[in-house]
Structure formats: C-alpha cells, structure tokens
Amino acid sequence: MTYKIIIKPSNVEFTCDSGQTILSAAIEQGIMLPFRCKVGACMTCICKMIEGDVEYQLEPMLTNKERQQGWIFPCQAYAKSHLILTFEE
Template sequence: MSFLITILPAQLSFRVQDSETILSAALRAGIDFPHRCRQGVCTSCVCKLKSGEVRYNEPQPLSDVDKQQQFTYCCLAYPASDLVLHHPFIIG
C-alpha cells in the first residue's frame, strides 16, 4: 500500500510505500527536501501537518509542543493516510 503526500506551498506530490519514511520517499522521487541528520535532531525536515495522520516507531520522538504545533519529523515519520504537509523552504 502507498500513500499520496502533497507538500505545500510548492504543490509537489509523491507516493510513500509502507516501509519508508516520508523523507526517504521524497528523496527517491527527486524532491530537494531539506535534511541533515536523519535522526530527528536537526529539524531541517520538519513539516507542519495540514491533514492526514502519521505514525512513528517507538520511542515517540515528538514532545507535547511538537504535537500541539502539528510538527512532523519527516525523517522518522511514516504515513498512516494520505497527507498534506507544509514546508516553507521546499520549492517546486
């Protein structure tokens, strides 16, 4: 199964397979997606979740503030549905 991810405001879309993170799928699709550490520390890949649902492997990487702000750590996140994400530095 795969899910459709749309990145705003760039209006870029790509598909993510069950076993891959959002970041891995974006890079596979040739999208210039900001990233550095791939461990949820640098926050380069963090997007704001506009719609849909994501899941993480344990331990849960999100703080309460991250959850309130709807932040998605794309290097660690797996989609649980189609998603709309916002990242201001990704351009089409």
C-alpha cells in the same frame, strides 16, 4: 499501502509506501526536502502536517504542544494516510 504526499504551497506531490519514511520516499523520487541527519536530531526536516496521520517506530522529541500543532519529522515519520505537509510556518 501507498499514500499520496502533497507539499504546500508548491503543490509538489510524491508517493510514500507505508514501510518507508516520508523523507526516504521523497529522496527516492527526486523530491528535495530539507534534511541533514536523517535521525530526527538536527530538526532540519521538521514540518507541519496540515492533514493526515503518521506514526513513528521511536517517538520523536516533540512536546505535546508541538504534536497537537501538527509538527512532524519526515525523516522518522511513516505515512498512515494521504498527507498534506508544509515547511512554511
């Protein structure tokens, strides 16, 4: 399945296959998202999910409160629906 990812407020759009991480899909399509380690350790890519659903193969190091607030790691997250994300607080 392929999902549409929108980055707010710039409205940059790209697609993500269900078998690839959000970050890898962005890089593959020439969309530059902030990242450093690609394994969720550096927290450079952390962003807020405004809308949608993701899953992880390994749960990231986020507190329950951070998860409830919508924070995700695109380097580790797999889209399970269309997503709207923001890198702004």
